[in-house]
Structures are given as C-alpha cells and as structure tokens.
Amino acid sequence: MNKKILFLDDDPISLYRYGTDFTDAGYEVRCIEVEEELSSLVESFKPDLIILDIRVGDGDGREICNELKIRLETAHIPIIMLTALSYEDISAVECDADAILGKSPDSENLLLTIKNLLDK
Template sequence: MKNKILVIDDDHLTLEILEIILNDEGYDVKSVDLTEMIFPSIEIFKPDLIIMDIKLDKADGRILCDEIKRSNETQHIPIILLTALEYSIIGEIACDAEAIMGKPYDSKNMLLTIKNLLDS
C-alpha cells in the first residue's frame, strides 16, 4: 500500500512540482490550496505525512501544524513545514513540526526526510 502525503500550499506551481516529485517516488498525493479544506482533507484522505507551507492564503502553517498536533486523531502524522524565510531564521521557528525546510528546497533532501519520517 502506498504512503499517502497531503501537500498544502497556496502556490499552484509548488503544488504541481511536489505532486510530480512525490508521484514519481510512488506516493499517493493529495494537494490542497485552500486553508478551509485542510481539516476535511485530513479527515477524508487520512495522510501518513503532511507537507505544508508556513505562509498560506488565510493562515499561518505553524499554527495549523500545532492544531493538528493537539488533536488525538492527528497528532501522530509527521509534518514538514516549508518556508521562504532565511535559513538563519528557520531554526528560531517554534512549532511542533518534525521538520522545517527552506525554499527553494533540495528534492533529494526532502525525499530523504520524508522517508525517514515515514520509517520512524
């Protein structure tokens, strides 16, 4: 059975690129570009991992990440946050994500991070 990854970003190009990369690696991918669709998508799709941008159209990905981690039903789902913030600032971001990656991200590094999170 394929691992399922939910990708959340309001940038359609980022969604398309991540879908291609993740599909090529054999993952089942669902993309969401509207913040109001995040929690219904989690409930229906039941992802094994979430990749989410920090700066979304109507929300802060860090706050949404922490909400996901506070719920008994979803706290087990590993989350990778993406950000265009400078690398020196990334280490100062406080939230419950398992990983935070800067944009532009290295796809090999992202795939390795995904594999490690799914295998743990």
C-alpha cells in the first residue's frame, strides 16, 4: 500500500507541481487549499505525512502544525513545513514540525525528506 501525503498550500501552482511530483514518486496524495478542510481530511484520509505551507491564506501553518502535534490522534504524524522564506529566516521559525524546508523548483530535497521521515 502506498504511503499517504496530505498537502495544504493556498497556492494552486505549488499544489499541482508538488502533488504531481509526490504522485510520480509513488505516494497517494490529497491536496487542499483551505485550512478548514484539514481536520476532516486528516480523519478520513489518515495521512502518513502532512506538508503545510507556513503562510496559508489568513492562517499560519506553524499554528496548524503545533495544534496537530498536541492532539493525541495526530501527534505521531510527521509534518514538513514549506516556506518561501530565505534559509537564514527559516532557522528563526519556531514550531513543532519535523522538518522545515524552503520552497524550491527542485523537489528532490523535499522527496528525500519525505522518504526519510516515512522510513523512521
């Protein structure tokens, strides 16, 4: 059975690009643009890994991440945060994510991080 990735980003281009990369790499993927769909999809889809953009509409992906990490039902799910922040600024991001990566046209590093987190 393929591992499941849930990806939340308010940018449809990123959802399409990364979603296609994840699918091509053999993962089952659900992509959503709005935070309001997250809870019900986490419950029904049961992802093995969640990817969140740090800036999601009017919300903050760090807060979403921290809420997921304190809930007993979701604390075990690895979370990767994506950001357009510079690498220097990423180090200042405080949240309980398992990884924080800069958005990049090359998804190789992201796919490697996904594999490493799912293989733990």
